Amino acid sequence: MTSMPTAEAPQILASVRPTIAIVGRPNVGKSTLFNRITGTRQAITDGQPGITRDRIYGLAEWAGRRFTLVDTGGMVPRSVDEIETEVHAQAEIAVRDADLVVMLCDATEGLTGLDQEVGDMLRKRNQPCVLVLNKVDHPDSTRYDTSEFYRLGLGEPLTVSAATGRRSGDLLDAIVARFDKLGLGDGDEIREDEIRIVIAGRPNVGKSTLMNRLAGQSVSIVHDSPGTTRDATDIRIERNGRRYVLVDTAGQRRRSKINESVEYFSVLRASRNIERSHVVILLLDATEGVTVQDARIMNHVIDSGKAMLVAVNKWDLKSDRSADPDAPKADIEEYTRDMLHCFPFLRDFPWLFLSALTGRRASRCLDLAANVHAAATQRISTSELNRWVEGVTQRVDPSAGGKEVRLLYLTQVETAPPTFLVFCNRPDLVSNAYRRYVENELRKSFEFGGTPVRLVWRSTRSRQARKLGE
Ligand code: GDP
Ligand code: GDP
Numbered sequence: 001m002t003s004m005p006t007a008e009a010p011q012i013l014a015s016v017r018p019t020i021a022i023v024g025r026p027n028v029g030k031s032t033l034f035n036r037i038t039g040t041r042q043a044i045t046d047g048q049p050g051i052t053r054d055r056i057y058g059l060a061e062w063a064g065r066r067f068t069l070v071d072t073g074g075m076v077p078r079s080v081d082e083i084e085t086e087v088h089a090q091a092e093i094a095v096r097d098a099d100l101v102v103m104l105c106d107a108t109e110g111l112t113g114l115d116q117e118v119g120d121m122l123r124k125r126n127q128p129c130v131l132v133l134n135k136v137d138h139p140d141s142t143r144y145d146t147s148e149f150y151r152l153g154l155g156e157p158l159t160v161s162a163a164t165g166r167r168s169g170d171l172l173d174a175i176v177a178r179f180d181k182l183g184l185g186d187g188d189e190i191r192e193d194e195i196r197i198v199i200a201g202r203p204n205v206g207k208s209t210l211m212n213r214l215a216g217q218s219v220s221i222v223h224d225s226p227g228t229t230r231d232a233t234d235i236r237i238e239r240n241g242r243r244y245v246l247v248d249t250a251g252q253r254r255r256s257k258i259n260e261s262v263e264y265f266s267v268l269r270a271s272r273n274i275e276r277s278h279v280v281i282l283l284l285d286a287t288e289g290v291t292v293q294d295a296r297i298m299n300h301v302i303d304s305g306k307a308m309l310v311a312v313n314k315w316d317l318k319s320d321r322s323a324d325p326d327a328p329k330a331d332i333e334e335y336t337r338d339m340l341h342c343f344p345f346l347r348d349f350p351w352l353f354l355s356a357l358t359g360r361r362a363s364r365c366l367d368l369a370a371n372v373h374a375a376a377t378q379r380i381s382t383s384e385l386n387r388w389v390e391g392v393t394q395r396v397d398p399s400a401g402g403k404e405v406r407l408l409y410l411t412q413v414e415t416a417p418p419t420f421l422v423f424c425n426r427p428d429l430v431s432n433a434y435r436r437y438v439e440n441e442l443r444k445s446f447e448f449g450g451t452p453v454r455l456v457w458r459s460t461r462s463r464q465a466r467k468l469g470e
Contacts, residue, residue, distance in 0.1 A: 020069050062172040194244065197278070274301060
């Protein structure tokens with residue numbers, strides 16, 4: 001029996017290429033296959049009634065190769081239903097952005113007209129594609145008439161049962177073999193000396209304007225994934241001797257032209273770009289206050305564990321005194337206070353008030369991005385942490401309810417985001433307030449402004465127990 005690939009926590013992955021999109025008409029089993037391969041399910045839902053897509057992108061690994069899988073909405077070409085049409089349009093874009101497409105059909109229903117239309121679209125685009133027939137649950141494949149699917153012109157179909165997992169390992173082998181054929185490497189080649197930045201924000205906050213403003217200083221434009229037809233464009237810029245990459249600028253420009261009423265696609269795109277980046281610039285509109293959509297994007301960025309800065313755009317409109325460098329300070333304080341009241345967690349991130357349109361303070365984004373990146377990637381030695389934890393526990397004793405609680409030691413196991421294991425004799429007795437205290441002290445003592453920090457509490461007893469059991 002083949003073991004299924006494991007899904008990884010996205011924040012640990014620096015790269016998520018290549019990308020595979022699963023497409024097909026509704027009900028062929030796209031979500032089932034997606035779940036089978038990624039092994040996890042985490043809801044990203046859209047607030048709009050009528051559309052609730054569960055998680056639409058996931059990270060997976062097979063035979064040591066990592067990739068991103070995208071579960072597109074069902075493709076219904078020429079539908080008159082507004083939502084179906086939109087979902088179809090979004091799936092088309094997902095297809096265009098994918099390195100490889102899995103075209104899924106239902107073997108038990110035979111080839112349908114809709115399958116043919118989707119297949120035609122893929123063939124016309126010369127899209128690298130694997131044809132897969134799902135719901136082949138029974139080992140006796142002669143029960144299924146697969147011959148008609150050759151008519152799609154997409155090559156020899158593979159058969160799987162997404163529901164039972166039958167032959168899904170063979171499918172993954174085929175996918176990995178295609179990566180090699182297409183020259184797709186294992187993930188992005190992220191250069192260590194470059195800081196990859198993505199600008200996240202709802203439509204109209206000024207993402208494209210800021211991109212263009214920053215790109216004005218660009219040193220080169222890089223088309224990624226050589227050998228494929230993707231048109232994503234990263235822009236490499238240099239400032240104060242440092243290199244930055246603005247991730248997926250083309251997507252950003254393109255996006256403003258398409259209808260973003262279906263939120264899930266924006267979330268998908270943003271997710272992918274966030275995964276590919278080191279630093280997220282969370283862009284807000286000074287004139288509009290924070291919307292539900294902003295809050296959702298914010299949560300998404302926080303969950304991703306990426307370093308972040310909060311950039312409040314259109315500040316030129318907020319204060320007609322903006323020409324006077326001292327005057328807007330009161331406005332800034334008021335705005336910040338109101339925001340922190342609603343979103344207290346934003347206090348851990350640096351703020352910038354700018355105008356992408358006039359360019360005022362826009363390039364400060366880059367300096368702040370460098371700062372938060374440095375915070376996210378720093379490593380604190382275990383000996384330093386041990387000295388530190390002594391002071392922390394002396395100031396406030398973790399013991400609770402008459403029971404002795406001791407923090408034995410801390411060790412940093414990851415950067416970006418900085419992640420610490422806290423070994424404790426009784427983590428079950430440590431209150432949330434105490435956990436917050438430790439995190440806050442850690443932030444205060446070391447330079448963690450602009451990055452999430454994760455503390456994982458471990459019991460020393462279970463650790464010893466595990467050791468004994470080894
Ligand atoms: P999607 O609309 O393409 O995402 O399809 P879903 O994943 O929601 O699946 C549609 C239906 O087909 C569900 O009732 C699934 O349980 C069923 N299904 C999916 N995969 C298989 C399979 O391999 N075998 C069988 N028998 N049913 C399946
Ligand atoms: P996107 O959808 O987030 O990419 O937003 P755009 O960059 O397309 O900007 C939306 C609108 O806001 C455009 O009309 C821009 O000219 C305007 N805009 C962007 N930044 C600023 C700014 O700093 N000040 C003002 N006054 N308008 C801005």
